Amino acid sequence: MIVTILFFALALIAVSGAVSLIVQRHPIHSALSLIVVMVALAGLYLLLGAQFIAAVQVIVYAGAIMVLFVFVIMLLNAGAEERTNVSRMAAYIGLPLSVVLAAGLAWWTASGSQALSALSGDVTPTRSLSMMLFQEYAFPFELTSILVLIAILGALTLAKREGGAE
Amino acid sequence: MFLLEHLWIIPALPLLGAALNGIVLRRQAHAVVNTVALGSTALAFASALELFREFSALAPTSIPWGENFFPWIWAGDFRADYALQVDQLTMVMLLVVTGVGFLIHIYSTGYMEHDGGYGRFFCYLNLFMFFMLTLVLAANYVLLFVGWEGVGLCSYLLVGFWFHKKSATDAGNKAFWVNRVGDFGFLLGMFMIFRNFGSLDFARVLPAAAGAPADPAGHFGTFTWIALALMTGACGKSAQLPLYVWLPDAMEGPTPVSALIHAATMVTAGVYVVARSHIIFLHSPIAMAVVGVIGCVTALFAATIALVQTDIKKVLAYSTVSQLGYMFLACGAGAFSAGIFHLMTHAFFKALLFLAAGSVIHAMGGEQDMRKMGGLRKQIPWTYWTMLIATLAIAGVPGFSGFFSKDAILSAAFLSPYGGKILWAIGAVTVLLTAFYMFRLIFLTFFGKAEYDEHQIHVHESPNNMLVPLVILAVLSVIGGWQAAPALWGGENHFEHYLAPVFADAASAMEPSTSAMNAHSIEQQLTLVALILAALGFFIAWWLCIKNPKLRDTLAETFSTPYRILVGKYFVDELYAGAIVRPLLWSSTNVLWHGVDEGLIDGTVNGVAHLTGETGDRVRHVESGNTRSYASWMVLGAVVFTSLLLWLAVH
Amino acid sequence: MVPISYFVVLSALLFGLGVVGFLFRRNIITMFMSIELMLNAVNLAFVAFSRAFDQLQGQVFVFFVIVVAAAEAAVGLAIVILIARNRQTLNVERVNLLKL
Numbered sequence: 001m002i003v004t005i006l007f008f009a010l011a012l013i014a015v016s017g018a019v020s021l022i023v024q025r026h027p028i029h030s031a032l033s034l035i036v037v038m039v040a041l042a043g044l045y046l047l048l049g050a051q052f053i054a055a056v057q058v059i060v061y062a063g064a065i066m067v068l069f070v071f072v073i074m075l076l077n078a079g080a081e082e083r084t085n086v087s088r089m090a091a092y093i094g095l096p097l098s099v100v101l102a103a104g105l106a107w108w109t110a111s112g113s114q115a116l117s118a119l120s121g122d123v124t125p126t127r128s129l130s131m132m133l134f135q136e137y138a139f140p141f142e143l144t145s146i147l148v149l150i151a152i153l154g155a156l157t158l159a160k161r162e163g164g165a166e
Numbered sequence: 167m168f169l170l171e172h173l174w175i176i177p178a179l180p181l182l183g184a185a186l187n188g189i190v191l192r193r194q195a196h197a198v199v200n201t202v203a204l205g206s207t208a209l210a211f212a213s214a215l216e217l218f219r220e221f222s223a224l225a226p227t228s229i230p231w232g233e234n235f236f237p238w239i240w241a242g243d244f245r246a247d248y249a250l251q252v253d254q255l256t257m258v259m260l261l262v263v264t265g266v267g268f269l270i271h272i273y274s275t276g277y278m279e280h281d282g283g284y285g286r287f288f289c290y291l292n293l294f295m296f297f298m299l300t301l302v303l304a305a306n307y308v309l310l311f312v313g314w315e316g317v318g319l320c321s322y323l324l325v326g327f328w329f330h331k332k333s334a335t336d337a338g339n340k341a342f343w344v345n346r347v348g349d350f351g352f353l354l355g356m357f358m359i360f361r362n363f364g365s366l367d368f369a370r371v372l373p374a375a376a377g378a379p380a381d382p383a384g385h386f387g388t389f390t391w392i393a394l395a396l397m398t399g400a401c402g403k404s405a406q407l408p409l410y411v412w413l414p415d416a417m418e419g420p421t422p423v424s425a426l427i428h429a430a431t432m433v434t435a436g437v438y439v440v441a442r443s444h445i446i447f448l449h450s451p452i453a454m455a456v457v458g459v460i461g462c463v464t465a466l467f468a469a470t471i472a473l474v475q476t477d478i479k480k481v482l483a484y485s486t487v488s489q490l491g492y493m494f495l496a497c498g499a500g501a502f503s504a505g506i507f508h509l510m511t512h513a514f515f516k517a518l519l520f521l522a523a524g525s526v527i528h529a530m531g532g533e534q535d536m537r538k539m540g541g542l543r544k545q546i547p548w549t550y551w552t553m554l555i556a557t558l559a560i561a562g563v564p565g566f567s568g569f570f571s572k573d574a575i576l577s578a579a580f581l582s583p584y585g586g587k588i589l590w591a592i593g594a595v596t597v598l599l600t601a602f603y604m605f606r607l608i609f610l611t612f613f614g615k616a617e618y619d620e621h622q623i624h625v626h627e628s629p630n631n632m633l634v635p636l637v638i639l640a641v642l643s644v645i646g647g648w649q650a651a652p653a654l655w656g657g658e659n660h661f662e663h664y665l666a667p668v669f670a671d672a673a674s675a676m677e678p679s680t681s682a683m684n685a686h687s688i689e690q691q692l693t694l695v696a697l698i699l700a701a702l703g704f705f706i707a708w709w710l711c712i713k714n715p716k717l718r719d720t721l722a723e724t725f726s727t728p729y730r731i732l733v734g735k736y737f738v739d740e741l742y743a744g745a746i747v748r749p750l751l752w753s754s755t756n757v758l759w760h761g762v763d764e765g766l767i768d769g770t771v772n773g774v775a776h777l778t779g780e781t782g783d784r785v786r787h788v789e790s791g792n793t794r795s796y797a798s799w800m801v802l803g804a805v806v807f808t809s810l811l812l813w814l815a816v817h
Numbered sequence: 818m819v820p821i822s823y824f825v826v827l828s829a830l831l832f833g834l835g836v837v838g839f840l841f842r843r844n845i846i847t848m849f850m851s852i853e854l855m856l857n858a859v860n861l862a863f864v865a866f867s868r869a870f871d872q873l874q875g876q877v878f879v880f881f882v883i884v885v886a887a888a889e890a891a892v893g894l895a896i897v898i899l900i901a902r903n904r905q906t907l908n909v910e911r912v913n914l915l916k917l
Contacts, residue, residue: 007819011827018831018854022838027846034850037831041857044824048868050876057860060883065853065890072894073846076901094798094840097805102833104808108815109825109862132873133880144884151888158895791916793848793909797840 007047014040025080027073031066038062052126169217170224173233173250173303176217176260179210180295188289196284200275203288207271207295211264221257226667229253232305232369239308246366251305255668258506259302259438262513266430267295269635273521274422276632277528281420287327291426294320298431302438307356307366310439314352314403317432318345324427325419337415344412348402352439355395359446362388372445380449393446393453396439397460404436404490406464411739413487417479421524424479429486429516434509437493441502444669448500454584458498462579462592465491467736469599473606474732477534478523481607485560486516488596492575495593501578503665507650508575510661511567514646515559518639522553525628525636526611533618536610543612545625550612552636557608559643561601562700567647572597574650574659576696577689590692597696601703609711824865831858843908845897849890856886 017037024030038061045054133141169175183206191198224231230253239246252260271291278287297320301313318341326338356366363371381387400406405413405428416428427433440447440457447453468487475481489512496505527534529546543550559568576597580590627633649660710718722729731737788799835858838851860879867875901907 004819007823011823014827015830015834018834018838021847021850021854022834022841027844027850030847030850034853037854038857041861044827044861045864047819048824048864050864050867050879053860053864053876053879056880056883060887061853061857065887068890068894069846069850072897076846076898076907078844078846078907094794094801095837097798097801098833098836098840101801101805101808101836102829104805104812105832106826106829108808108812109822109829129873129876132877137877137881140881144881147888148884151891155891155895158892159898789915791913793912794840794843801836801840 003047007044010040010043010047013037014044027078028070031069031073034069035062035066038066052129167220169213170220170231170252171233173217173252174235174248176210176213176264177296177299177303179206179213180292180299182206184289184292184296187285187292192285192289194285196275196279199285199288203292204268204271204275206292207264207268210295210299211268214260214264217252218257218261221252229667230256230305230369234305243364244360244366246306246308248309249305249367250303250309251368252303253668254665255438255441255506256302258510258665259434260299262510263295263298263302263431266513266517266639267291267298267426269638270422270426270430270517270521273425273524273632273635274420276629277422277524278420279629283327287324287420290320290323290327291422294324294427294432298435301435305368307359307368307371310442311349311352311356314399314435314439315349317427317435318342318349318403321345321416321427321432324423325416327419327423331418334418337412337418341412341416344409345402348399348409351395351398351402352400355392355399358388358392358395362392368442372443375445375449378449381451383451386452387450389446389449390452393443393450394456396443396446397453397457400436400440400494401460402436403439404433404494405487406436406460406491406494407467408738410464410468410487411742414480414483414735417477417483421479421520421527424483425517425520425524428483429520430513433486433490434493434513437490437497437505437509440494440497441506441669444497444502447497451584454498454500456498457494458579458584458586458589461491461494461496461498462589462596463491464488465495465596466592466599467491469596469603471732471735472603473599474729475603476537478526478536478539478607478611479520479534481536481603482516482519482523485519485600485604488600489516489560492572492593492596495579495589496575498584499575499578499582499589500584501574501582502669503662504571504574504578506665507647507661508571511559511571511643511646514639515556515566515568515643518552518556518636518643519560521632521636521639522549522556525549525632526553528628528632529625530618531623533623536607538618539611539616540614540618541612541616542625546627548627548633548636552640553612554608555640556643557604560604561704562597562696564697565644567643567645570647570650573689573693573696574662577692580692581688594696594699598699598703601700602707605704605707606711609707613712614715821865821869825862828858828862828865831855831861843910845900845907845909845912846894848909849893849897853886853890856882 014037017033017040020033021030021037024033038057042054042057042062045051045057183202186202187199191202221229221231230251232249232251234247234249236248237245238248271288274287274291278284281287294317297313297316299313301310301317304310304313322338322342325341326335328334329338359371360366363374365371375389378389381389398409402409413428413433417424419427447457465488468484468491472481472484472488475484489508493505493508493512496502496508525546526539526542526549529542529549530539533539555566559566562569562572576590576593579593580587649664650662652660710721734740788795790796832855835851835855838854839848842848842851860882863875863879863882865875867873867879897907900912904912906912
């Protein structure tokens with residue numbers, strides 16, 4: 001019962017956050033809306049019993065990545081968006097198609113899912129997740145660490161000013 | 167037996183001569199070219215004589231003697247090999263072609279002495295001999311057609327020999343094109359023969375045709391169509407109505423060419439084909455009638471045109487057309503051996519006439535208009551006497567060769583069940599006309615006062631290498647018909663007897679309507695009538711050309727319209743030009759060239775290229791450099807993909 | 818009892834909104850954020866299915882997605898900074914040197 005209410009509430013927050021993301025003019029407002037979405041999603045993860053993921057979502061995604069976004073927006077002094085209208089393709093074809101896409105995906109996944117068990121209060125132990133992560137998926141795990149290293153190096157190289165040491 | 171087994175040698179000899187002269191020896195001294203050209207032709211003639219000896223020793227059952235040398239075309243059921251055959255008809259043609267050809271080669275060494283294309287001329291002449299011999303020796307229609315086309319080619323090459331002159335090249339083109347029309351008919355005939363008999367070999371087709379039932383009278387059956395198609399080809403090659411128009415124009419070529427090709431040999435190919443296929447013609451009463459009618463109408467038609475021509479060679483050209491008409495008249499009446507007989511005697515006296523005319527032209531320094539000649543008989547006596555002998559032969563004066571052959575034709579026309587009194591009557595009138603225009607030619611050229619400037623033109627007799635062939639041909643023109651002489655007093659026509667095995671089936675079809683004795687007396691009466699007509703023609707010619715020359719102009723004015731029509735050659739050339747040539751040129755230019763070639767074909771090809779460019783030009787806007795449109799394309803792709811998966815999942 | 822399909826539908830909805838946002842915004846950073854929204858939607862779907870089939874692979878995958886998203890965001894924003902520096906604009910329509 002309460003799960004249902006929570007679900008719909010969180011879903012509503014997420015959707016309105018997403019809508020707000022795409023209609024706001026100023027990027028900072030869009031960033032804040034995205035944070036709202038992420039927090040809502042974290043709540044939904046909790047509903048699904050994935051505590052660790054929920055925590056990671058808030059800490060990493062909302063806490064680090066979105067902060068990065070906000071920093072960049074501040075750094076670049078991004079202002080409200082101007083109105084240029086060059087791509088007719090996007091306007092006339094993109095919108096209907098994306099609606100179609102979303103609807104199609106929804107219908108497909110919804111109709112295809114057979115005996116999906118309803119939600120119960122089961123919670124996934126972090127322990128079992130970490131066991132899987134460090135045993136079966138140890139190699140991809142190490143790879144991702146290298147990936148992060150590369151990303152750092154890349155970001156540094158790209159953003160460096162010409163001819164000067166930062 | 168050697169030549170009988172190696173028949174291919176006979177055509178190969180002139181081919182070798184042509185190859186040597188044409189490729190290697192063209193610019194060599196005349197003596198070298200002469201040796202090769204004359205040598206190969208002389209050897210060919212000698213081979214023909216030797217072959218005659220061998221052939222005479224053969225038993226009648228092994229005639230026709232055929233040799234298959236190598237397989238040539240082999241496609242499914244159809245077979246046409248390089249096979250040559252000899253029978254009596256072939257023998258006659260061989261001797262005529264090689265003999266007269268050899269004499270004309272000798273003549274040409276003198277006539278073409280000062281021409282720059284000497285080697286090329288003899289190459290073409292030898293090449294012509296090769297093709298003509300192939301035509302005559304062929305044992306199937308396909309090989310015959312090779313020879314047929316080949317002589318057409320050589321005619322084109324030789325008529326347009328002086329290719330710097332536009333009139334010569336035009337005449338060569340015209341000869342080839344008009345021949346082509348006939349060849350189309352010939353090809354259709356060959357197709358029909360193959361369809362009905364399954365083969366094109368004489369040895370298979372002719373006996374099979376003999377066994378088949380004939381077409382009923384008045385009915386257009388199989389044999390009729392085949393015969394008419396073959397006759398179309400013969401009309402083209404032998405210059406009959408309506409395809410005769412190329413022959414007078416072909417006089418643009420050198421005179422030896424006119425003698426060899428357009429008098430003695432090539433134009434007789436049509437008659438040969440009809441004679442060879444006589445069984446097919448005999449099985450179709452309609453075709454026999456058509457052949458006879460075409461023959462005699464052409465004879466009359468051409469003779470009327472010859473009455474008023476002023477160019478000496480044109481008179482002889484129309485005379486050739488007319489005499490060929492006689493040969494077809496004979497074939498149409500069922501007297502095929504009479505037609506071949508006339509072919510042979512005509513070869514002698516017509517070749518002689520052309521060569522002598524060439525001698526006259528040579529003596530006059532190139533002048534061909536008879537109105538500008540006159541009184542030449544004292545200055546070029548040899549030419550005059552030989553030409554006179556030929557004229558007597560063609561007019562049908564008794565004792566000369568033409569008399570016997572023409573007589574045979576006219577009596578066959580009168581007596582044969584295929585003939586008719588009308589055909590005979592037209593033939594008889596033509597006798598009168600022939601005598602008239604030939605003696606007119608003699609009188610205008612050799613008698614009367616000289617119409618040319620005697621200080622400008624020094625008339626001189628031709629050299630020996632031109633005169634000797636004239637004399638030989640003159641002798642042949644006299645004695646050439648004598649083997650038929652015994653028929654006059656109830657004996658046997660030896661020539662007809664010789665060819666009898668070939669035309670055996672024809673003879674049985676030709677039951678004369680009257681008894682033998684009656685037939686003989688009718689023949690004698692017909693001969694008398696013909697003689698009277700010939701004498702009448704001579705007399706009129708003498709009256710108009712010697713006694714009362716002014717009368718000619720008076721007649722021309724009085725009957726000005728008929729006169730103008732005759733001088734204009736019935737305006738047939740203009741008719742063809744307007745009705746056929748101009749529409750053809752117009753449609754070729756506008757429909758085929760501009761319409762199909764430029765519009766359709768070029769349009770398609772260019773259009774495809776243009777379309778590619780246009781498409782590329784339109785499609786390149788996808789790569790707009792605009793991120794958002796790229797994104798929307800991606801969304802489109804994603805939608806398509808998910809729809810596809812959805813559809814697959816559902817079904 | 819909330820059926821899993823609700824979560825999945827929500828995920829599709831969020832994804833669609835992310836696509837719309839990507840197509841219609843002109844600011845590069847906002848477009849980037851739309852991409853992040855799409856990734857999040859996918860994450861939700863993963864977790865939902867992981868729960869539905871009672872397997873943990875889904876959550877492990879979400880983990881990796883988050884890591885990669887972080888790396889991508891870092892590099893991507895570095896590029897955005899470069900673009901802003903060179904073209905003096907954050908409007909993606911202005912970044913059109915490849916346009917014919």
